[in-house]
Amino acid sequence: MKRTACFFIASLALSFSCNAQETPVLLRHARIIDGNGGRPAENVDMLLRGDRIAAIGSNLQAKDATIVDMSGKTIMPALISAHSHIGYVKGNGSSPANYTRDNLLLQLDRYERYGVGALLCMGTDRPLIFSGFRDSSRAGLLPGARLYSAGFGFGMPGNPPAAAFGFDKTFTSGDDPEIAKQINALAKLKPEVVKIWVDDFGGSNPKMPEPVYRAIIREAHKHHLRVAAHLYYLADAGKLIDAGIDIIAHSIRDMDIDESTLKKMKEKHIMYIPTLSRDAFEFMYADNPAWLHDDFFKASLEPGVYEMVSSKAFQDKMRNAPSYGTIKAGLATALRNLKKIHDAGITVVMGTDSGATPTRAEGFAEHLELQLMVQAGLTPLEAITVSTKNAAQLLRCDKDYGTLEAGKKADFVVLGQNPLTDIHNTETIEEVWKNGKKATSQASH
Numbered sequence: 360m361k362r363t364a365c366f367f368i369a370s371l372a373l374s375f376s377c378n379a380q381e382t383p384v385l386l387r388h389a390r391i392i393d394g395n396g397g398r399p400a401e402n403v404d405m406l407l408r409g410d411r412i413a414a415i416g417s418n419l420q421a422k423d424a425t426i427v428d429m430s431g432k433t434i435m436p437a438l439i440s441a442h443s444h445i446g447y448v449k450g451n452g453s454s455p456a457n458y459t460r461d462n463l464l465l466q467l468d469r470y471e472r473y474g475v476g477a478l479l480c481m482g483t484d485r486p487l488i489f490s491g492f493r494d495s496s497r498a499g500l501l502p503g504a505r506l507y508s509a510g511f512g513f514g515m516p517g518n519p520p521a522a523a524f525g526f527d528k529t530f531t532s533g534d535d536p537e538i539a540k541q542i543n544a545l546a547k548l549k550p551e552v553v554k555i556w557v558d559d560f561g562g563s564n565p566k567m568p569e570p571v572y573r574a575i576i577r578e579a580h581k582h583h584l585r586v587a588a589h590l591y592y593l594a595d596a597g598k599l600i601d602a603g604i605d606i607i608a609h610s611i612r613d614m615d616i617d618e619s620t621l622k623k624m625k626e627k628h629i630m631y632i633p634t635l636s637r638d639a640f641e642f643m644y645a646d647n648p649a650w651l652h653d654d655f656f657k658a659s660l661e662p663g664v665y666e667m668v669s670s671k672a673f674q675d676k677m678r679n680a681p682s683y684g685t686i687k688a689g690l691a692t693a694l695r696n697l698k699k700i701h702d703a704g705i706t707v708v709m710g711t712d713s714g715a716t717p718t719r720a721e722g723f724a725e726h727l728e729l730q731l732m733v734q735a736g737l738t739p740l741e742a743i744t745v746s747t748k749n750a751a752q753l754l755r756c757d758k759d760y761g762t763l764e765a766g767k768k769a770d771f772v773v774l775g776q777n778p779l780t781d782i783h784n785t786e787t788i789e790e791v792w793k794n795g796k797k798a799t800s801q802a803s804h
């Protein structure tokens with residue numbers, strides 16, 4: 360049995376490498392949004408050789424190429440979510456016990472079906488992925504979206520995310536020698552960034568003290584690792600920026616951002632991940648949104664979640680929760696802050712917090728995020744750049760991904776309708792390509 364499997368993998372690898380040299384693919388007459396933010400190229404061809412883009416231009420020719428007519432289609436880079444969580448949800452629940460190889464593969468496949476080519480799991484990964492899985496996934500050797508990891512993050516004892524994800528590595532003092540030890544252990548896993556939670560979760564929990572995050576940032580920087588902070592309050596954003604934070608991993612939601620914070624963010628090249636859909640999912644179900652009964656939304660869910668979120672009991676509970684109004688107002692503030700931050704020339708990066716709970720729909724969330732960014736005042740083209748090129752820059756994989764240019768990897772989405780005329784058209788996915796090939800979903804539906 361084992362030998363058969365090995366033989367199968369060997370022949371697969373051989374056929375891939377043969378194809379890479381022998382059969383170019385020529386996609387003709389497409390509209391191409393390349394991710395760089397310029398106007399799309401109309402009626403152009405894209406030539407693929409192996410897993411890379413060989414050329415983009417008019418009337419390209421290639422001997423023996425497989426020709427694919429893309430008339431009327433729009434091609435854009437695969438989306439990248441720089442803040443998601445993977446492996447925890449199953450059915451209506453979320454648990455560290457669900458973090459298995461099979462569940463990870465199922466969810467990476469789901470992201471890919473939704474045109475998400477890569478995601479950064481923001482600080483909730485477990486040892487399982489660090490003995491090969493993450494590296495293979497990132498290199499495109501496993502099916503589904505490419506998995507990038509922030510390893511395991513740091514919160515406060517018993518605070519909501521740390522407790523939900525089963526993490527117990529917490530510090531209460533900046534002098535704790537465990538900080539250097541834990542960052543050292545984390546650095547060995549080669550994470551993209553270090554994740555910290557700096558929040559009192561609506562006053563219900565102790566917030567990570569400033570000396571603790573200062574020590575974490577200092578130790579992370581010794582290893583040349585960037586630090587990304589979960590936060591909520593403008594005041595914390597200011598202190599974190601002064602402490603040397605690199606990435607703000609959620610929107611500032613309590614107040615409108617002021618000029619001096621904008622200036623500091625710009626000067627220090629802070630990257631900003633708004634995760635607008637995270638907040639939307641916390642109250643929108645109660646408002647019966649237009650998308651609730653769409654197949655595009657429903658197909659992204661774990662079994663039982665649609666029945667739950669469309670039930671009167673769930674919607675009533677959400678609407679009557681004391682936090683309902685605050686969360687709604689928080690999103691409105693987040694939308695205003697996003698526009699100001701984007702206009703100030705700060706690098707905004709797409710992230711959603713999808714997969715942290717079953718109601719933060721993996722794959723669908725990334726499209727809702729694009730729509731919310733446009734609602735905030737970004738143009739569809741700007742929202743797409745944030746979700747492709749900028750996200751690849753955050754993951755430092757922009758040499759290969761995030762834009763469609765000669766020499767880059769051929770990871771892209773084929774859309775039936777133009778998303779620049781209506782951002783909802785990113786949902787008209789007809790094909791997802793990865794490594795220069797049309798990806799075939801492993802899922803039965």
Ligand SMILES: [Zn+2]
Pocket residue numbers: 442443444481712715
């Ligand atoms: Zn998160």
